[in-house]
Each structure stands twice: as structure tokens, then as C-alpha cells.
Amino acid sequence: MLLRADAVSFGYRARPVLHDVDLTVPRGGLVGVLGPNGSGKTTLLKLLAGVLTPTKGRITLEGKDTAKLDRTTLARYLAVVPQETQLTFDYTVLEIILMGRHPHLGTFELEGTTDLEIARRMLVATGTEALEQRMFRTLSGGEKQRVAIASALAQLEPPLSTDTRTPDGTRVLLLDEPTSSLDLAFQLEINDLLKHLNREQLATVIICTHDLNLAAGLCRDLVLLRDGRILAAGPTKSVLTAETVDAVYDVEAQVGLHPANHQLTVVPLARK
Amino acid sequence: MTTMLMSAVTTTNSVTAGDLRRRIWLVQLCFAAVALLACVCAPLIGPTTINLRRVFDPTIPFAQNVDAQIFFVARLPRALAGALVGASLAAAGVVLQAMLRNPLATPFTLGVSSGASLGAILVITLGLPLSLFGLPAVPIASFAGALTATAIVYGLATLQRGSLSTNVLLLAGVTLNSLFSAIILFVQYLADFSQSFQAVRWVMGNLDVSSYRPIMSAIPLMGISFAVFAKLPRALNLLSLGPDSAASRGVDVLRTQRLAFLSASLATGAAVSLGGPIGFIGIIIPHLVRLLVGADHRLVLPASACLGAGFLVVCDVAARTLLSPMELPVGVITAMLGGPFFLWLLVRNR
Numbered sequence: 001m002l003l004r005a006d007a008v009s010f011g012y013r014a015r016p017v018l019h020d021v022d023l024t025v026p027r028g029g030l031v032g033v034l035g036p037n038g039s040g041k042t043t044l045l046k047l048l049a050g051v052l053t054p055t056k057g058r059i060t061l062e063g064k065d066t067a068k069l070d071r072t073t074l075a076r077y078l079a080v081v082p083q084e085t086q087l088t089f090d091y092t093v094l095e096i097i098l099m100g101r102h103p104h105l106g107t108f109e110l111e112g113t114t115d116l117e118i119a120r121r122m123l124v125a126t127g128t129e130a131l132e133q134r135m136f137r138t139l140s141g142g143e144k145q146r147v148a149i150a151s152a153l154a155q156l157e158p159p160l161s162t163d164t165r166t167p168d169g170t171r172v173l174l175l176d177e178p179t180s181s182l183d184l185a186f187q188l189e190i191n192d193l194l195k196h197l198n199r200e201q202l203a204t205v206i207i208c209t210h211d212l213n214l215a216a217g218l219c220r221d222l223v224l225l226r227d228g229r230i231l232a233a234g235p236t237k238s239v240l241t242a243e244t245v246d247a248v249y250d251v252e253a254q255v256g257l258h259p260a261n262h263q264l265t266v267v268p269l270a271r272k
Numbered sequence: 273m274t275t276m277l278m279s280a281v282t283t284t285n286s287v288t289a290g291d292l293r294r295r296i297w298l299v300q301l302c303f304a305a306v307a308l309l310a311c312v313c314a315p316l317i318g319p320t321t322i323n324l325r326r327v328f329d330p331t332i333p334f335a336q337n338v339d340a341q342i343f344f345v346a347r348l349p350r351a352l353a354g355a356l357v358g359a360s361l362a363a364a365g366v367v368l369q370a371m372l373r374n375p376l377a378t379p380f381t382l383g384v385s386s387g388a389s390l391g392a393i394l395v396i397t398l399g400l401p402l403s404l405f406g407l408p409a410v411p412i413a414s415f416a417g418a419l420t421a422t423a424i425v426y427g428l429a430t431l432q433r434g435s436l437s438t439n440v441l442l443l444a445g446v447t448l449n450s451l452f453s454a455i456i457l458f459v460q461y462l463a464d465f466s467q468s469f470q471a472v473r474w475v476m477g478n479l480d481v482s483s484y485r486p487i488m489s490a491i492p493l494m495g496i497s498f499a500v501f502a503k504l505p506r507a508l509n510l511l512s513l514g515p516d517s518a519a520s521r522g523v524d525v526l527r528t529q530r531l532a533f534l535s536a537s538l539a540t541g542a543a544v545s546l547g548g549p550i551g552f553i554g555i556i557i558p559h560l561v562r563l564l565v566g567a568d569h570r571l572v573l574p575a576s577a578c579l580g581a582g583f584l585v586v587c588d589v590a591a592r593t594l595l596s597p598m599e600l601p602v603g604v605i606t607a608m609l610g611g612p613f614f615l616w617l618l619v620r621n622r
Contacts, residue, residue, distance in 0.1 A: 071523065076522070080517070082516065089370075091568070099506075107503055111289060116287070116288065
């Protein structure tokens, strides 16, 4: 198992947020974490990324306790794409992507030819190669998110493709509501990009969202969270049912394959 | 000069690693040249005209070389003090802006400078011993004052989870500034007239340095802070995206924040102990530099330090020549330039 949470609990000071969460993500997985606002999705993501440390339980990456790995090492395997990238200063797209190389560089080391080559490969992988010299601030929402994903992918790339220290394929992309601030066209764009990246085995993807239909169309496995507890977890088809939607959101819904795209679709009917 | 710099740093479509490297060196070299030029030229200007060739003429012994005496003894210390103070305040401004993710944060606007002033004035007017365990007391007291102010701002920022709104930031700065000023006034009120006069001139920001001794006592603190600054730039780039983003890219956020705030306090404390709370350097310079070279802190930090040095030296020349033979405190000049600039930024950022 690539990434695993064993009985993980977490609280901010006195306020408990997650209780006894178990989670397993296989290599090459595409997992959606679903739940209403305040259910602990973002906290779970931060714990998986190693930005927060569990108060109880442990998180392991290929069997190693992430709390015991140092920040730099962890950052070479796990990268986070935030909901929005807010810049204080005006960086170019290339500068943003090269920032992903941070965990691979020494304190005074400058990016070398390999780093630039990796950055360019990720620009191509995310379809943003034409934006290289643009100011990040001037991009559309969808473009910004593509660049943020490119930066995260650049972060996960070992310095050399034949590097033996990094087992090939240990690249986990954690995304926090990557499309919630985007309009419909950009949502589809990012959705397709994530599918593509996962299919091409560029990364194992874990995505937090409260958009049920997005998750249904994208993710192979789902985890449903409510009040910091896991209500259901497993393959999308078996997890996403009218009963579970009711249990998580208190909403009466119809769940079925949509005739137009044969995709599992949730139609909310009424609040209970 | 500017056009040359612009063309040198404008990136073409396919940047190579060599280009990035060259760009960093070239920018540092250009800005260092500006600082050096200011430091060499400033001592040539003054009531007595001196000749640069005569100053460095090795055939004339120093005891008979009046030009060299004026250059090295009377005027160079002042230029050096200006350069060190300008570099420290500009660099501290860059660091604070990145840490607080706010382009309006500076040692002056946050109240860090007035904290440092309070520390120094306490030592001066209360007649405390001028050295502490062999270390000069004024810079140490300035550092302590700067650190107190920074700790308060840092505390506020952590309460608000890493990013202070401009409103909170400016209000905190105004409050700290008036609080420290009130205590300074109180101390002055208790002090005798000559001490009080000394303190008033000092509070305006003044580079009236006539020996190398105060410079030597400030240099160790500045040296430590710049050694720390040198390690920070890439982490500053990442921290300006937010603490969580930085952490997920492998930055030890807490350690970096502490190092950055500590070193910015150290630089501010040392600068204030030497020149008083000279304002607005920390805001004018980083903004000009970002317009010229972009946002990468590996360029912005060293370039700001150099340009800050050159700028303050030039301002000081203006301060002592504009109303010659009368001398203005240099803080008056920087405030007159920086105040409107700050307001313009405030309006533009809306």
C-alpha cells in the first residue's frame, strides 16, 4: 500500500476534528474524499501531506511513518495543490513551477539544466507550455490551477529519471477543492487533466471535494467523511448510493447512471 | 544604467539554467556597483572640494595628504554608516514583506524601528553603561527593542494564521509606533536638557557619524543578520505563497519564520543604533527593485540591500548639502520622499 492512515485522530487545541480515520491509497489510485464543509476533509489532506501531525495514530508512506520523515524528504513524494494560489508578489509561471524543485535543491543551489527540463516537461504535461513567460497573476482561473498542478508535479519528479533512491512511481498529488473556485468549463478542464495524469501514471491522486458529481465521474475510490469520521469507503460505485448521500449530507437524492454519459450521477431532491 | 539592466534581466523565450545563473550574478553585480559608486563619490562632495586622484595618490604620505584625510577621516565613515543602515533597513523590509505576505510591511511601518529607538534611547538618556559583557550596549538595546516589536507583530500574524490583513498590519504598526513614541517622550521628559536635545536629533534619523567606532560596533550584528538573510531567499519565495504551501514543498516554516524575524530585528536594531529610525527605505527600495528585476527573492534581497545602501548615501549627501552649511537629518529627506510613495502604493493596492 502506498499511503495509509491508521486510526488517525487530530484536533486543533481543544477542538477535535478527526476521529479514528483509517484510509488506504494504492499506488496509481484516484481517490476522492467527500464530505460537507467542516467534515475534516482539508485537515485529513494536510495530515496526509505531513503539514500537520496526527495527535493519535499514524500515517505511513510505503510503510514509513511520515511523522518521522523530514519535511524535505516527504515533499519529494507528496505534493499539495491548494484551492487557490494567492500571490503577494508577481512571479512568472516558470518561477512558480521551479519553486516546486525546492526539496531537491541545497540551500544555496540554483536550479540546473535538469530542473528546467523537468519544469518544461510538466508545462507540456499540463498543456501550459505557451504560458511559460507570463505573469501568474494575469492567468485565468483554469490556467492558474494547471500551473499549480505543474508545479506540484515538478516537485515530485526525482532529479534524474534513473535515480535509485526514489522508487519509481512514488508521486502523490493531494488536491484541495481544486475546482471549487472555477467556472464550469475550467472544472471540466482540470477534471480531464487529472484523469489524464493518473492514467499516464504520472501520479497517484487524492482529491478533496464537496462536488459529488465531479468525484463520481473522476475517482475510482471514494471516502465519505462526516463530523471527522469515515462513514463509507471503497469503490465509487458501491460507496456512492442514495443511502450514503443521505447519511453524509442529510439530503434525499437519486443516484444512478446518467443516460447521456453513462456516468454515476447524484441528483439532490430535498433536504431532510 | 537602468535600460542596460532591464535588457539584461528581460528573459527571452527559452531560458536555460545558464541564463538563470548569469542573470542572478549580473543583477547582483550591477546593484553592488551602484552601492560602491555611491560610497566612493559621496565623500568627494562637501564644503571643501577634494580630488579623488590625490586621495588615492600613494606618493603623498597620509599625514600630509589633506584630501585623503578629509576623505577617510571626515567623510567616509558617514558614507559607510549610510550604506550599512540603508542596506540593513531595505533587506529587513524585504524579509518582513515576504514573511507577513504584505508589500506594505517594513521595519518603520510595523513599529520595529521605534522599538529599536526606544531601546537605544533608554541606554543613552538613562546613562546606562555603554558596554555589556564587552558588547556595545546601544546596538544590543536597539536589538532588544526591535525584537519586542517584531514579537508582537509575529504574535498577531500567528493568531490570524499567517497572513495579516493590511488593515490589521497598519493599525498594529500605528499603535506600536505611538506606544513606543509615548515612552520615548516620557523618558526624554525625565532626562536633562542636553540629553533630551541629543535624543530629539537622534530620533529624526541622522547619520552624523564622525568616527569608525559606532560602525564597528554595529557591523557584527549586521554581519550575523546578513549571514542568515543569505540562507533565506528560496524559502521566502515559497513562504510568500503561504505557510501551508511552503510546508508542503519542504520548508520548515516555523524555523524559517523565527530565523527571519530574528534576523530582521537584528538588522533593524543595528541600523537604528547607528542612524536612528530612518523611515521608508524598507518600502521604497524593495518596490523599485521588484519593478526592475521581478519577484524572485534571490534577486530582490541582495539587490535591495545594495540599492538601499546607495540610496541612503545619496539621500545623506542631499541632507548635508541642500541647505549647506545647515545640515538636515537624513530621516527628513527619506520621509519626504517615502511618505507620498507609501500613499501611492496604498491607493494602488486597493
